[in-house]
Structure formats: structure tokens, C-alpha cells
Amino acid sequence: xxxxxxxxxxxxxxxxxxxxxxxxxxxxxxxxxxxxxxxxxxxxxxxxxxxxxxxxxxxxxxxxxxxxxxxxxxxxxxxxxxxxxxxxxxxxxxxxxxxxxxxxxxxxxxxxxxxxxxxxxxxxxxxxxxxxxxxxxxxxxxxxxxxxxxxxxxxxxxxxxxxxxxxxxxxxxxxxxxxxxxxxxxxxxxxxxxxxxxxxxxxxxxxxxxxxxxxxxxxxxxxx
Numbered sequence: 001x002x003x004x005x006x007x008x009x010x011x012x013x014x015x016x017x018x019x020x021x022x023x024x025x026x027x028x029x030x031x032x033x034x035x036x037x038x039x040x041x042x043x044x045x046x047x048x049x050x051x052x053x054x055x056x057x058x059x060x061x062x063x064x065x066x067x068x069x070x071x072x073x074x075x076x077x078x079x080x081x082x083x084x085x086x087x088x089x090x091x092x093x094x095x096x097x098x099x100x101x102x103x104x105x106x107x108x109x110x111x112x113x114x115x116x117x118x119x120x121x122x123x124x125x126x127x128x129x130x131x132x133x134x135x136x137x138x139x140x141x142x143x144x145x146x147x148x149x150x151x152x153x154x155x156x157x158x159x160x161x162x163x164x165x166x167x168x169x170x171x172x173x174x175x176x177x178x179x180x181x182x183x184x185x186x187x188x189x190x191x192x193x194x195x196x197x198x199x200x201x202x203x204x205x206x207x208x209x210x211x212x213x214x215x216x217x218x219x220x221x222x223x224x
Contacts, residue, residue: 003034003036003037003093003096003211004036004037005036005037005038005039005203005204005207006036006037006038006039007038007039007041007200007203007204008038008039008040008041009041009042009193009196009197009200010040010041010042011042011043012042012043012044012045012083013042013043013044013045014044014045014047015044015045015047015049015068015070015081018040018042018044018087018089019070019072021040022040022089022091022152022153023152025038025091025152026091026147026150026152029091029093029150030147030148030150033093033095037090037091037092037093037096037207038090038091038092039088039089039090039091039200039203040087040088040089040090040091041086041087041088041196041199041200042087042089043082043083043084043085043086043087043192044081044082044083044085044087045082045083046066046067046068046080046081046082046083046165047067047068047069047070047080047081047082048065048067048068048069048070048078048079048080048081048165048168048169049069049070049071049072049074049078049079049081049143050069050070050071050072050076050077050078050079051071051072051073051074051076051077051143052071052072052073052074058077058078058169058170058171058172059078059169059170060168060169060170061168065168065169066165066168067080067082067165072145072153073145073147073152073153074143074144074145074153076143076172077170077171077172078169078170078171078172079141079143079156079169079171079172080165080166080168080169080171081156082161082162082165083161083162083192084158084159084160084161084162084181084183084192085156085157085158085159085161085192086156086157086159086192086195086196086199087154087155087156088108088154088155088156088157088199089152089153089154090108090151090154090203091150091151091152092104092150092151092210093149093150094146094149094150094151095149096211097210097211097212098212099149100212101144101146103210103212104144104151104210105130105142105144107206107209107210108142108144108154108155109125109130109131109132109142110206110209111199111202111203111206112132112140112142112155112157113125113132114202114206115157115195115198115199115202116132116134116139116182118198118202119182119186119190120186121134121139121182121185121186122134123139123140129174130142130143131172132157134180134185136178137178137179137180137185138171138172138174138177138178138179138180139157139158139179139180139181139182139185140155140156140157140158141155141156141171141172142154142155143155157182157195157199158179158180158181158182159181159182159183159190159191159192159195160181160182160183160189160190160191160192161181161183163179163180163181163184166179182195
């Protein structure tokens, strides 16, 4: 398939702004199936989010979190977004991709693993857990929402900066998880802008791996 795949670096934006833009793009693609798939790359101002779940235990003490909290239309438990983290929000029509949500999640994981390999960081997935890890340290989280087979939300890759805000929650509902970053693993400075540029090039090359002509049923969405 030759559908366009456009990519945008937005810089640092608030969660509200990015959510509004995602919703606008999803609505546009619902109205026009020929509209381009897009990848929004950005950083967020500090914020916590949690998915559509009655279990709020991962917030620990929601009333005293140091940054705003948003409950949003993705699966799963609490996470933190902030400066030093590369956020990616793919707005992709999965009807072009076999309507296979699990294939999409694995595609995102593989993109992140390949990006980290460029920086000589040996990342991997772990059985039963979505996201990307270095040994038992979590370096990237994935959480998606899907409306009418159009994706929103996406991934958060820790590049640099302060990881302490994760200590105020149980990240992704995983007890005693250790969060890490590219900078921490490599032992030298990195910038979100540079990593975003590398990820953008890789995603452009690999979008064809996702697009297929088969129709496969998929259920659910997760942020683990």
C-alpha cells in the first residue's frame, strides 16, 4: 500500500493540546479514509495519565500528585510523561493494516527496540508485558486507544531527565518496577530532538511492515 505517512515534530506541548490535536486528526480520518496516516512526535509538560479502568490503585495517592492527572481513552494503569521523554502518537488507520491491533503493538515495540539498538542499548520485550525493557528496567511504555480502527495515543520513550516523578505512582501497575532512560543506560547525554529524528527516519522506513491486505479481528488495548 502506498498511503502517505506524514510525521511532525511538535516540540514541548501540554497534554491537553496534544490530545485535542489527536482527536481532530482521528475525526478527519473518519470522514476521509484517504487522509494520510500521521506520527506526532513531541515532549509533554509534566503530567500523569491513567487509562479506562476502575482500578485506580496504581495512582497510590491521586489527591497529592505533584502534577496534573488525566483519565483518558486508553487501556491500563498510571504513567508519567514529562520533559526528557520522547512521546509518539501515531494516528494510523488499521483498516490499511489488516485490522490487527496486536500486530500494531508489536510493530511499535520493534521500532523502539531498533531505535535503541542504534545507541547500542540491548532492549527487548518481556512475556506478558507490553513495552520495552533493558534487562528488568523499563525504558519505554506503550498505551493505545482505537476508534473505528484509527489509532491514537502511543508510546513514551525515556531519553533523559528526571525519572523521580515515577516514584509517586506504581508505573503501569507493576510493583517495584525500575524505570530507566537512554541517558542512564548509555552513561552520556542525549537529547529528545535527536532521538526523535532517528525514530522518525526508522518509522518511515518500517511503515510498510505494518500495512497488509488481510483482515484480522483484534480486541482490547493495553498500557502495561
